[in-house]
Amino acid sequence: MSNGPLSMPYREREESVTLERMEAPLAGTEVEPDAELFTVNMGPHHPATHGVLRLLCTLEGEVVRDVVPLIGYVHTGIEKSCEDQQYWKAITFVERMDYLAYYFNAYVFCAAVERLLDEEVPARAQYLRVVHMELNRIASHLFWLGTSALDLGAITMLWWTLRDRDSILDLFEMSGGQRLHTRYFQVGGVMEDIPPGWAAKCRDFTANMSTRIDQYEALLDENQIFIERLRNVGIVPQERLRSLGVSGPLMRATGDPWDLRKTMPYCSYEDFDFKIPVGTVGDHYDRYRVRVAEMRESLKIIEQAVDGMPEGPFITSNRKVALPPRHELATSMEALIHHFKLVTEGFRVPPGEVYEAIESPRGELGCFVVADGSSKPARVHMRDPSFVNLQCLPDMARGELIADLVAGIAMLDPILGGIDR
Amino acid sequence: MEIRRQPLQTEPQKFPPKTGDNLRVRQLRARQMLRGELEDSELGEYVESRLGLTTLAKAQNWARANAPWPLTFGLACCAIEMISVVGSPRTDAARFGAEVFRASPRQADMIILSGRVAMKMAPVIRRIYDQMLEPKWVISMGACASSAGMFNNYALVAGADRFLPVDVYVPGCPPRPEALLHGINRLQEKIKGQPDLGWRERYGAHGTEEVWGRTGSEGVAGDPG
Amino acid sequence: MIDATGLELIARSVRGSLGEGTVRDTVHAHGQATLDVRPEAVRDVLAYLRDDADEPFDFLASLHGCDYFPKEPRLAVHYQLLSTERRERLGVRARMTVEDAEAGTLPTVTDLWATADFQEKETFDFFGVRFTGHEDLRRLHMPEDYEGHPQRRDFPIGGEPVLFTYNEHKVPRWYE
Numbered sequence: 001m002s003n004g005p006l007s008m009p010y011r012e013r014e015e016s017v018t019l020e021r022m023e024a025p026l027a028g029t030e031v032e033p034d035a036e037l038f039t040v041n042m043g044p045h046h047p048a049t050h051g052v053l054r055l056l057c058t059l060e061g062e063v064v065r066d067v068v069p070l071i072g073y074v075h076t077g078i079e080k081s082c083e084d085q086q087y088w089k090a091i092t093f094v095e096r097m098d099y100l101a102y103y104f105n106a107y108v109f110c111a112a113v114e115r116l117l118d119e120e121v122p123a124r125a126q127y128l129r130v131v132h133m134e135l136n137r138i139a140s141h142l143f144w145l146g147t148s149a150l151d152l153g154a155i156t157m158l159w160w161t162l163r164d165r166d167s168i169l170d171l172f173e174m175s176g177g178q179r180l181h182t183r184y185f186q187v188g189g190v191m192e193d194i195p196p197g198w199a200a201k202c203r204d205f206t207a208n209m210s211t212r213i214d215q216y217e218a219l220l221d222e223n224q225i226f227i228e229r230l231r232n233v234g235i236v237p238q239e240r241l242r243s244l245g246v247s248g249p250l251m252r253a254t255g256d257p258w259d260l261r262k263t264m265p266y267c268s269y270e271d272f273d274f275k276i277p278v279g280t281v282g283d284h285y286d287r288y289r290v291r292v293a294e295m296r297e298s299l300k301i302i303e304q305a306v307d308g309m310p311e312g313p314f315i316t317s318n319r320k321v322a323l324p325p326r327h328e329l330a331t332s333m334e335a336l337i338h339h340f341k342l343v344t345e346g347f348r349v350p351p352g353e354v355y356e357a358i359e360s361p362r363g364e365l366g367c368f369v370v371a372d373g374s375s376k377p378a379r380v381h382m383r384d385p386s387f388v389n390l391q392c393l394p395d396m397a398r399g400e401l402i403a404d405l406v407a408g409i410a411m412l413d414p415i416l417g418g419i420d421r
Numbered sequence: 422m423e424i425r426r427q428p429l430q431t432e433p434q435k436f437p438p439k440t441g442d443n444l445r446v447r448q449l450r451a452r453q454m455l456r457g458e459l460e461d462s463e464l465g466e467y468v469e470s471r472l473g474l475t476t477l478a479k480a481q482n483w484a485r486a487n488a489p490w491p492l493t494f495g496l497a498c499c500a501i502e503m504i505s506v507v508g509s510p511r512t513d514a515a516r517f518g519a520e521v522f523r524a525s526p527r528q529a530d531m532i533i534l535s536g537r538v539a540m541k542m543a544p545v546i547r548r549i550y551d552q553m554l555e556p557k558w559v560i561s562m563g564a565c566a567s568s569a570g571m572f573n574n575y576a577l578v579a580g581a582d583r584f585l586p587v588d589v590y591v592p593g594c595p596p597r598p599e600a601l602l603h604g605i606n607r608l609q610e611k612i613k614g615q616p617d618l619g620w621r622e623r624y625g626a627h628g629t630e631e632v633w634g635r636t637g638s639e640g641v642a643g644d645p646g
Numbered sequence: 647m648i649d650a651t652g653l654e655l656i657a658r659s660v661r662g663s664l665g666e667g668t669v670r671d672t673v674h675a676h677g678q679a680t681l682d683v684r685p686e687a688v689r690d691v692l693a694y695l696r697d698d699a700d701e702p703f704d705f706l707a708s709l710h711g712c713d714y715f716p717k718e719p720r721l722a723v724h725y726q727l728l729s730t731e732r733r734e735r736l737g738v739r740a741r742m743t744v745e746d747a748e749a750g751t752l753p754t755v756t757d758l759w760a761t762a763d764f765q766e767k768e769t770f771d772f773f774g775v776r777f778t779g780h781e782d783l784r785r786l787h788m789p790e791d792y793e794g795h796p797q798r799r800d801f802p803i804g805g806e807p808v809l810f811t812y813n814e815h816k817v818p819r820w821y822e
Binding site: 043044045046047051052072073074075076077078080081092093096099100143146147158159162163165166179180181416417420 | 493494495496497498500501502504505509510524536537539541545546571572573574576577594595597
């Protein structure tokens with residue numbers, strides 16, 4: 001430490017880091033040898049990057065020749081922190097990773113741990129999980145729609161989508177107690193049952209939301225400016241996207257109907273009847289249309305789930321994993337002991353490793369958990385979709401204008417919390 | 422230790438204002454003023470009651486407080502709630518003058534640090550704070566920006582007040598939009614120079630603060646033991 | 647879902663075409679299949695699984711590292727493969743010691759799948775595993791000049807010590 005880089009004063013250290021290798025020959029781009037290239041840093045603090053994303057753009061005039069994304073500006077060490085926490089405490093850490101799709105983060109971690117424990121989740125809990133996840137999907141797409149339209153200049157959408165997102169957050173507050181990061185999903189089920197009146201409020205919401213989506217489409221779908229900015233812009237061939245590991249709406253916009261809810265169903269998604277919207281060309285306009293159509297399909301799933309919600313327990317009855325109900329603590333000594341052990345030490349998971357993957361609003365969200373027999377995980381790795389999808393940004397942006405780069409970031413839907421973890 | 426209380430207001434307040442005791446009287450007075458019918462002492466009274474006297478500093482503070490333009494500085498999850506504050510019609514920052522989120526630090530008055538401050542991002546934030554023009558204020562929103570939040574590890578700076586002077590801390594993970602608005606209100610009061618009196622001032626409970634770090638006088642200051 | 651026999655068949659075909667010592671172990675647990683391979687042969691195994699196998703896998707879902715401290719060999723890199731046609735997942739794991747990892751025994755797979763680019767950088771950043779053949783192996787999340795590899799198990803978690811009272815350092819411990 002005494003002679004290393006950290007002993008130098010801040011400015012010296014900063015200047016000693018060079019970016020020569022990054023500005024090195026632009027492989028694979030059509031640049032004339034005498035073109036005047038200009039490097040611009042769209043810094044971590046920028047209104048149009050969705051979060052603290054730093055882009056090193058090499059420009060020739062207004063045309064982007066190369067883009068190098070530099071990340072790590074909100075790296076929180078979530079994966080390492082999880083190794084220090086009990087499993088049920090790690091749920092809160094993992095939730096804050098992709099901070100718009102918090103239910104999905106929590107679900108994939110809980111599903112991985114349940115697989116390690118060979119734990120059965122009761123049917124009611126599965127349906128409740130589905131409802132909350134689909135509500136979160138709609139909320140995430142609404143926020144994406146608002147901020148992306150804001151980036152492209154359609155500021156009205158921000159007000160409208162945030163208004164509708166507030167109704168969803170009201171539902172979350174009613175069931176889980178908080179608007180964001182509710183810690184509602186627990187290993188074995190959900191934290192507690194939905195209160196009376198929640199189902200009715202949810203049906204109200206779905207009834208209103210269809211007309212709202214109609215309004216959004218009426219505003220933007222055939223909007224001249226929207227079409228000019230998004231049509232035939234940012235096309236990446238499907239094979240290249242598959243090689244880049246891109247999944248989710250970006251892949252579906254190119255025409256590949258790969259959606260883990262349908263192809264490898266989990267959490268009783270096979271009980272529901274919904275379609276997978278796909279695009280044709282794979283440009284930004286298709287990506288926009290795919291996400292808006294996905295919102296409609298999510299509404300269908302929510303309606304079916306709320307109507308067909310089975311009765312039963314909302315969490316597994318295995319007292320070694322889930323807390324016993326409070327009223328039992330007064331009468332049963334065993335329940336008291338289980339409660340004590342679960343709260344102080346947490347449940348132990350037999351050694352093993354598991355990779356679980358689900359379909360989050362941005363693509364395939366995976367969770368790799370290694371258990372070593374103690375009450376704390378030995379390794380948690382989240383395969384975040386935004387992290388992998390970000391790699392297709394240079395392909396999208398090469399040869400296009402800066403304005404198209406901004407549209408590309410918007411349509412990519414990156415969440416920096418997930419990218420940086 | 423004596424407790425000082427403020428005496429209750431026993432006499433009725435002087436309301437409505439001096440020029441009349443109801444709206445009709447005030448309206449007639451205003452009409453007389455416009456027609457030029459008021460004479461010396463009455464004119465003087467009327468003008469005094471309609472005039473507000475203040476100092477330049479107070480007026481400046483009032484103006485600054487009522488239009489704090491925040492810098493768009495969303496880092497992580499708290500940024501979502503911050504955007505809800507400005508965008509959602511339920512909790513609206515526009516009524517407090519804070520809806521104009523400037524992207525350039527040169528044009529912004531305050532910076533709302535919403536989200537976790539990573540080690541890599543800290544010099545960036547400091548540089549942007551330095552680029553802001555005086556007077557400037559900092560609201561540290563959320564648990565991660567005030568302390569390390571729940572992430573007490575190698576990657577985060579434990580609280581933005583390690584490298585920035587913070588004026589208002591808003592706790593929560595994430596704080597509700599209403600909580601952030603409350604924080605903006607407290608900042609406005611601070612700018613106007615009227616910070617809310619804490620409970621020690623209200624109940625005269627001075628001498629109960631904990632003091633630490635001073636040599637030889639460990640313990641509670643003012644403690645009889 | 648690959649069952650145990652399917653996994654053994656895959657292992658046999660890999661051994662058959664690439665050599666007996668390639669696959670060290672097969673693990674089938676919790677309904678998931680993992681192949682444990684020699685680090686030097688990882689790229690060949692993945693290329694074989696992508697192109698030549700009877701049941702090819704076309705999608706690299708994840709590439710991540712893991713530290714099995716204190717069990718040796720300590721560092722491991724996991725590759726999660728997915729076949730979109732047959733809807734099956736297969737895990738490939740390569741375990742090596744810290745010295746081997748830093749010497750660069752593991753070949754890169756960026757020429758097979760472009761997605762490996764960021765993910766290999768991340769694994770290098772957090773575990774110190776060098777991938778030979780990667781054009782631009784540099785730190786991704788941590789600052790450029792950071793010393794140490796944070797997600798190794800013997801790297802301290804860091805952070806601030808939590809003080810519970812103002813004079814904690816003066817109060818004698820209860821066990822003293």
